[in-house]
Amino acid sequence: MSSEGLDRGLVLDAARVTEIAAIAAWKLVGRGDEKAADQAAVDAMRTALNDLEIDGEIVIGEGERDEAPMLYIGEKVGKGKGAKIDIALDPLEGTTLTAKAMANACAVMAWAPKGTLLNAPDTYMDKIACGPGYPAGVIDLDKTPAENVQALAQAKGVEPTEITVCILDRPRHADIIASVRSVGARVHLITDGDVAGVINTTDPETGIDLYVGQGGAPEGVLACAALKCVGGQFQGRLVFRNADERARAGRVGITDLDKKYDLHEMVRADAIFAATGVTKGALLDGVRFSDGHVHTHTLVMDSATQTVRDVRMKRPI
Numbered sequence: 001m002s003s004e005g006l007d008r009g010l011v012l013d014a015a016r017v018t019e020i021a022a023i024a025a026w027k028l029v030g031r032g033d034e035k036a037a038d039q040a041a042v043d044a045m046r047t048a049l050n051d052l053e054i055d056g057e058i059v060i061g062e063g064e065r066d067e068a069p070m071l072y073i074g075e076k077v078g079k080g081k082g083a084k085i086d087i088a089l090d091p092l093e094g095t096t097l098t099a100k101a102m103a104n105a106c107a108v109m110a111w112a113p114k115g116t117l118l119n120a121p122d123t124y125m126d127k128i129a130c131g132p133g134y135p136a137g138v139i140d141l142d143k144t145p146a147e148n149v150q151a152l153a154q155a156k157g158v159e160p161t162e163i164t165v166c167i168l169d170r171p172r173h174a175d176i177i178a179s180v181r182s183v184g185a186r187v188h189l190i191t192d193g194d195v196a197g198v199i200n201t202t203d204p205e206t207g208i209d210l211y212v213g214q215g216g217a218p219e220g221v222l223a224c225a226a227l228k229c230v231g232g233q234f235q236g237r238l239v240f241r242n243a244d245e246r247a248r249a250g251r252v253g254i255t256d257l258d259k260k261y262d263l264h265e266m267v268r269a270d271a272i273f274a275a276t277g278v279t280k281g282a283l284l285d286g287v288r289f290s291d292g293h294v295h296t297h298t299l300v301m302d303s304a305t306q307t308v309r310d311v312r313m314k315r316p317i
Contacts, residue, residue, distance in 0.1 A: 006083055006113060006272065008302065013052055014111055014274040015300040015311050021045040021091045021107035022276035022296060026287035029279060030101035037098045041091035041107055041278075042070045046077065049087070054078035059117050060088030060110075060218040073119075073252075084114040088221050094193040097279060104196045104281035109274050110225030116269035118221050118261065121248035124239040125217035127194070130210050131201040132231035141235040141260055145179040145212050152210055153185075160185050165210045166197045173213050180212070196281060198223035199299075202230045202308075206282045214239060224263045225271040229301030230308060234263040270304040292317055 024044035028037035042062060049056060056078040061071045071077075071089065087109065092098060094105030110117070128141050128148060134155045139148050145165070153160045161184040167173050169189040180187050188208060190197050194215035200208040220236045227234050237260050240246045249257060276298040277284030285297035298311040 006085065006111065006270065006304070008304070010054070010083065010085075010111060011272055011300055011302050011309070013054075014109060014272050015276070015298045015309075017045055017048040017052075018107040018109050018274045018276040019296045019298055019313055020048040022278045022287055023294060025092045025098055025105070025107065025278045029098050029105075029286075032099050034095040034099045038092045038095045039070075045089065045091040045107065045109070046071055049077040050079070052078050053082040055080050055082055055084045056087045056111075057085075057114070058089065059086045059119050060221050062091070085111045086114055086117040087111055088117055088218070088225065090195065090219065090222060092278065093195050093219070094278070097192050101279060102191070103279055104190065104193045105278040105286075106193070106196055106281065106284055107276045107278060108195050108222055110222050110267075110271050112225065112267060112271040113269045116267065117225075117271075118266040118268075119252035119254075120217040120221050120266070121238070121245065121252050121254065123217050123245045123248060124214050124241070125220045125236045126214050126239055127198070127220055127223075127234070127236045128210070128212050129198045129201055129223065129227060129234040130232060131203070131227075134233065136233070139210070139233055139235065141237060145176050146183045148210065148212065149180055149183050149185045156209070163209045164188050164207050165212055166190060166200060166208045167211075167213045168192075168194055168197065168215055170213075176212055195219045195222050196275075196283065198234070199226050199275065200282050202226060202232055203283055208282070221266050222273075224266040225273040225303075226275070226301055227263055228267050228271055229273055229303040229306065231306065232263070234266070236261045236266065270302075272300070272302055274298060274300040289317065
């Protein structure tokens with residue numbers, strides 16, 4: 001299915017939705033209450049979505065219906081007319097980051113024509129990602145992290161020592177970290193927020209060349225939408241820890257539990273992606289209030305035109 005059903009005017013609508021969610025979450029920054037911050041972002045995003053002339057369905061959301069009273073998977077949003085779209089979202093990526101006033105919390109969302117986003121179950125996923133400008137297939141999930149660093153360095157025309165790899169700081173990643181460092185590459189550890197971690201590969205100014213590791217599968221779909229907009233690369237494979245997680249995959253129609261997905265299998269049509277910073281990070285500034293105005297910083301991307309807009313909004317409080 002093509003993206004012809006997505007009006008390009010939706011690009012700015014997407015930016016406004018993530019702005020509203022980010023502002024709501026910012027009011028809870030540093031207050032130590034993850035649940036309250038997340039709920040504020042959820043409520044604001046849902047209200048904003050329901051004001052739009054769209055016929056939207058949440059395919060990546062806050063969880064299954066019984067687990068999430070707001071923005072659950074399968075929920076309909078919008079006014080029920082206009083473009084029929086799949087929506088992947090995380091109203092507040094980095095609830096802990098927000099509660100502790102740490103960097104890189106953001107509100108993120110992706111839109112694509114109905115039926116074109118992977119309905120990823122709420123499980124883990126092994127991931128590898130890089131930004132644009134490299135030959136197709138330069139990274140491979142089935143290679144070691146060291147081999148991927150060497151391949152990327154060769155494609156970039158530098159030594160492996162000049163490559164920086166972003167990895168979630170988790171005990172399960174000890175072997176990945178050791179493999180990356182074995183060829184002299186730098187490791188940039190993050191505490192939370194693997195959507196932001198992947199997106200950092202899209203901009204050379206962040207200094208991040210590669211993302212490797214295991215994170216949430218739904219977040220993988222969101223990250224793929226952003227990478228598709230700039231011509232990046234991604235591979236992922238679902239990870240199941242128990243029978244319940246395998247059952248979740250079955251409920252969303254996944255039968256090949258060992259499949260290695262590439263970016264275009266996870267986002268099968270042109271997409272729109274938006275992210276607004278809640279707290280300041282490597283790629284986005286956070287929400288700021290000054291002189292009676294609220295300031296936000298949003299990246300909004302459109303894969304149909306390979307356009308990335310850097311949107312800085314200022315409006316009276």
